[in-house]
Amino acid sequence: MEVRVIRAGMMTTVQDLGRRGHLAEGVPLGGAADPFALRVANLLVGNPEDAPALEITLIGPDLEFAEAAWVAVCGARFDGIPAWRPLRVEAGGRLKFGMRVEGCRAYLSISGGIDVEPVLGGRGTFLAAGLGGFHGRALGDGDMVRLLPSARHPTGHWSIDERVLPRYSPEPAVRVVPGAHALEYGTALYSGRFGVTPNCDRMGIRLGGPQLERSGRGDLVSAAVAPGTVQVPPDGHPIVLMADAQTLGGYPRVAHAVGVDMPLLAQLAPGDAVRFVASSVAEAHALAHAQEHRLAILRNGLAGKFNPS
Amino acid sequence: MNLEPLGDSAVVATLGPGIDEATLASVRGLAEALAAAKGKGIVDVVPAYATVTVFYDPLQFAESSEDAYASVCRLMEDCAARSAGGGPAAEAGVFEIPVCYGGGFGPDLEIVAGRCGLKAAEAAALHSGADYLVHAVGFTPGFPYLGGLPEPLHTPRRETPRARVPAGSVGIGGSQTGVYPVASPGGWQIIGRTPVALFRPEGRPAALLKPGDRVRFKVITAAEFESWK
Numbered sequence: 455m456e457v458r459v460i461r462a463g464m465m466t467t468v469q470d471l472g473r474r475g476h477l478a479e480g481v482p483l484g485g486a487a488d489p490f491a492l493r494v495a496n497l498l499v500g501n502p503e504d505a506p507a508l509e510i511t512l513i514g515p516d517l518e519f520a521e522a523a524w525v526a527v528c529g530a531r532f533d534g535i536p537a538w539r540p541l542r543v544e545a546g547g548r549l550k551f552g553m554r555v556e557g558c559r560a561y562l563s564i565s566g567g568i569d570v571e572p573v574l575g576g577r578g579t580f581l582a583a584g585l586g587g588f589h590g591r592a593l594g595d596g597d598m599v600r601l602l603p604s605a606r607h608p609t610g611h612w613s614i615d616e617r618v619l620p621r622y623s624p625e626p627a628v629r630v631v632p633g634a635h636a637l638e639y640g641t642a643l644y645s646g647r648f649g650v651t652p653n654c655d656r657m658g659i660r661l662g663g664p665q666l667e668r669s670g671r672g673d674l675v676s677a678a679v680a681p682g683t684v685q686v687p688p689d690g691h692p693i694v695l696m697a698d699a700q701t702l703g704g705y706p707r708v709a710h711a712v713g714v715d716m717p718l719l720a721q722l723a724p725g726d727a728v729r730f731v732a733s734s735v736a737e738a739h740a741l742a743h744a745q746e747h748r749l750a751i752l753r754n755g756l757a758g759k760f761n762p763s
Numbered sequence: 764m765n766l767e768p769l770g771d772s773a774v775v776a777t778l779g780p781g782i783d784e785a786t787l788a789s790v791r792g793l794a795e796a797l798a799a800a801k802g803k804g805i806v807d808v809v810p811a812y813a814t815v816t817v818f819y820d821p822l823q824f825a826e827s828s829e830d831a832y833a834s835v836c837r838l839m840e841d842c843a844a845r846s847a848g849g850g851p852a853a854e855a856g857v858f859e860i861p862v863c864y865g866g867g868f869g870p871d872l873e874i875v876a877g878r879c880g881l882k883a884a885e886a887a888a889l890h891s892g893a894d895y896l897v898h899a900v901g902f903t904p905g906f907p908y909l910g911g912l913p914e915p916l917h918t919p920r921r922e923t924p925r926a927r928v929p930a931g932s933v934g935i936g937g938s939q940t941g942v943y944p945v946a947s948p949g950g951w952q953i954i955g956r957t958p959v960a961l962f963r964p965e966g967r968p969a970a971l972l973k974p975g976d977r978v979r980f981k982v983i984t985a986a987e988f989e990s991w992k
Contacts, residue, residue, distance in 0.1 A: 477807045477818065478794075479970035480901040480944075480962075573964050583904050583945040585964055631770050675781055676899060676908070678809040678816035682770050702811050702901030702908075710770030713821075735832050738771030739821045746822055 455521050457564070459597040463551065464513035468568050468587035468599075469561075471504040473576035477701045483681060484586075485578045487559055487656055487697045487720035490620055490745070491529030495563035497753060498526035498540045498614070500606035500760045505567030506577040508593070510560040512723060514551020515593065519543045524565040524607050530557025530721060538619065540608040557622055557721035566604030580698060581656065606760045614755075618748045624726040626718040629733035629741075630684065633707035638670035639686065643708055643730050648692065652724040656698040659722060665690030668706060679703035682711035682719075684730075694719055694728075712738035714745045764843050766836050772821055774835045776843065779813045782910060786813045787898055791975045792846035793839070795853055802838045804831065810974050811899040812908075815839075855975040860942070860957050862891065862933050862980045863988040868956035871921070875935060875952050879915035889913050890933075890954065891980040895940065897972050905944035905962030905970035909978055912940045924950035931956045933980070944970075955980075958991035 459466075469492065472485025486492035486509055493503040501507075508515075514532045522545045531537050533552025537560070543549055549562075570577050570587055579587025588599060625647070636643075646664035653660040666686050679685065683695045685705040694711065695703075696719065711719060712733055722728060765777045776793060779786030794810035797817060804823030809816040817835055824831035864887035865872040876886035895909040902908075917938045925948065928934070932943045934951030943949055944962035957980075961971045972978065983991070 474806050476969065477809045478900065478973075479968055480904040480906050481969065574969060582947055583962075585904070631768060633769075634767055634775070675812045675814075676901070677775060677777075677811050677814040678769060678773065678901075680770055680773055680818070700902050701809060702899060707769070710768075712771050735768050735771050739824075739831055740826070742771070742821050743826045 455523070455566070455601040455603060457599045457601060458518040458520070459515060459593050459595060459599065460518055460548075461516040462593040462595050462597065463510055463515035465511040466515050466593045467509050467579040467581065468506050468570055469509040469578040470506045470576060472578060472697065473574050476574050477678070480701050481574055481585075482580065482698050482701055484576060484580050484698050486561060488529050488561065488717040490717045491559070492561040492563070493749065494538065494614070494752070495526045495528040495561040496567070497756055498528070498538070498608070499524045499563050499565040500604065500608065501563055501565065501567050505563065506570055506587075507561050507563040507568065510551065510562060512554055512558060514554070514560065516548065516550040519545065519547050519549065521545050522547070523601070524604075525549060526563050528561050529717075530560040531555040532560060538616065539613045556624070558723040559720055564601055565607065566602040569600040569602045582698060606762065608759055609761050610759060612759060614752060618752055620714075620717040622718060622721050624722075625728065626715075626722075627729045627731045628715045628718055629712045629731050629738070630709035631712060631733055631735055631738060633684065633709045635668070635670065635706035636708055638668050638706060639666050639708050640669070642666050643684070643692070644732055647727050647729055650722045650724050650726045650728065654722070654724060656696055658696050658699060659694045659719065661692050661694065661728070663727070666692060666708065670706070674704055674706060676702045676704040679707065680710065682713070682716055683707055684709040684711065696720070712741060714738070714741045764840075766839060768832060769816055773816050773818045774832065774839060775814050775816045776839050777814050782812055782898060784896065787896070787974060789847075790815055791853075793843050794974075796842035796846040797839065800838060800842055802835070805835070805838070809901070811901060853975075855977060856972070857977045858972065859979050859981050860959055861983040861987070861991065862955040862957050863983050863985050864890070864955035866985065868985070868988070869933070869954040871952035872954040875916060875918045875954055878918055881915070886916065887955065887982055890916060890940070891982050895978040897974050897976040897978060899974055900970055900972060903943065903945055903947045905972070907941050907961065907972040907978070909940045912938055916940075918952050920950040921952060924948055925953075928953060929956065931958060933957060956988070958988050
């Protein structure tokens with residue numbers, strides 16, 4: 455079973471939930487920038503939650519299916535594609551993404567999942583090193599993407615309760631845990647509105663707007679950073695690190711976005727903006743457990759909605 | 764040892780103020796003890812210069828507040844106590860890395876040499892004549908941060924980073940030197956290139972070098988570079 459890429463879109467890559475255990479070798483976590491959307495997209499077509507799917511960025515693809523399949527699109531919304539529900543594509547059928555309506559990244563899961571080999575424990579694409587995914591690169595026009603067979607398919611007519619979805623917004627309030635150098639920057643991070651510049655990709659989002667002034671001096675010794683780390687280079691414009699962030703960084707670390715709010719950052723496009731709200735490690739953990747609880751309810755609710763179950 | 768959170772799923776232990784060999788020994792000791800402990804919910808351990816960072820999955824811990832963070836801190840304290848004074852168990856490797864200096868492979872060698880009043884070949888000899896210590900691996904896959912660069916070769920990073928530095932490029936950034944294992948953007952002064960792969964995705968480990976390893980560079984000619992296999 456194959457899908458033919460008629461038009462690849464702006465940047466369409468294979469992503470899963472990332473690689474673990476290789477940070478010390480300089481290999482980033484990677485995987486879906488919005489892991490929540492990828493997990494739900496997989497659940498909706500009966501795949502394992504970490505199955506590789508397509509991460510679609512700003513301009514969607516045009517795909518042709520050789521055989522019939524079930525698909526789900528979650529995250530960013532595009533014209534002509536109902537989001538957050540299973541869709542049937544018939545044999546020879548097309549799935550054509552229209553204009554982007556909201557968000558930045560959509561996740562297209564296809565029943566069975568995409569058939570790519572794991573590299574260092576992950577099936578996602580790490581573009582900077584040409585590693586994993588579909589030949590280490592974004593999809594191009596004319597590519598043929600292989601799928602794994604799937605015997606399961608959704609039954610009946612239903613959709614998920616949208617209250618489980620993240621609070622996506624073109625100007626979200628993102629909760630952050632203070633970073634090691636937070637005290638050197640006062641409270642400016644929490645009072646400003648920061649614009650998303652065109653300089654935003656899977657490695658990080660450069661923010662415009664207020665410059666953060668550092669009271670401390672001197673260069674820092676490079677140490678680990680992570681997706682969600684908000685670092686401040688000498689020009690004072692913060693950078694939020696994303697899924698493919700480098701593993702070590704030498705800029706001051708003013709804050710770190712909490713895990714459950716990473717989807718809000720992943721859906722930011724140039725021209726959007728973000729505000730930051732102070733949180734704590736304890737609150738972040740409570741939020742993570744609450745989100746898993748909601749996902750568990752969704753998973754249980756879906757259990758009886760597939761044949762064979 | 765100072766412990767502090769790096770967001771909601773990592774804890775950083777700082778073991779010293781800066782870049783020195785004694786701190787690196789403590790870093791390696793703690794990282795090895797943590798890797799051996801295989802603590803529940805621990806997903807990764809990252810040593811670097813003066814810090815060891817432990818990444819954990821908060822969902823693998825009970826839901827009571829602070830529990831995950833406190834558990835990881837306790838594990839790190841225990842491992843630090845166990846590894847203190849003992850030094851790292853794992854043998855540090857010694858590697859000789861062949862480098863073709865200058866020309867198309869090292870477009871910035873003349874800049875580096877000019878700044879300290881040397882000829883290009885003399886700068887290459889100075890760089891290849893020193894012993895280096897791997898302080899950290901990161902930035903890009905397999906990238907080693909090497910300490911031990913002779914003082915005359917200390918050169919600031921380029922004003923404007925290159926959009927693409929080829930794989931194998933040997934660079935100088937301030938007082939550090941290193942090798943770009945995969946092609947990436949980069950701001951370091953590029954003085955040569957090695958035909959040796961410092962990162963092999965199919966290898967275990969995938970990165971050739973680890974913190975604590977010793978490195979020497981060996982001058983090779985362009986012809987030797989081309990025929991290297």
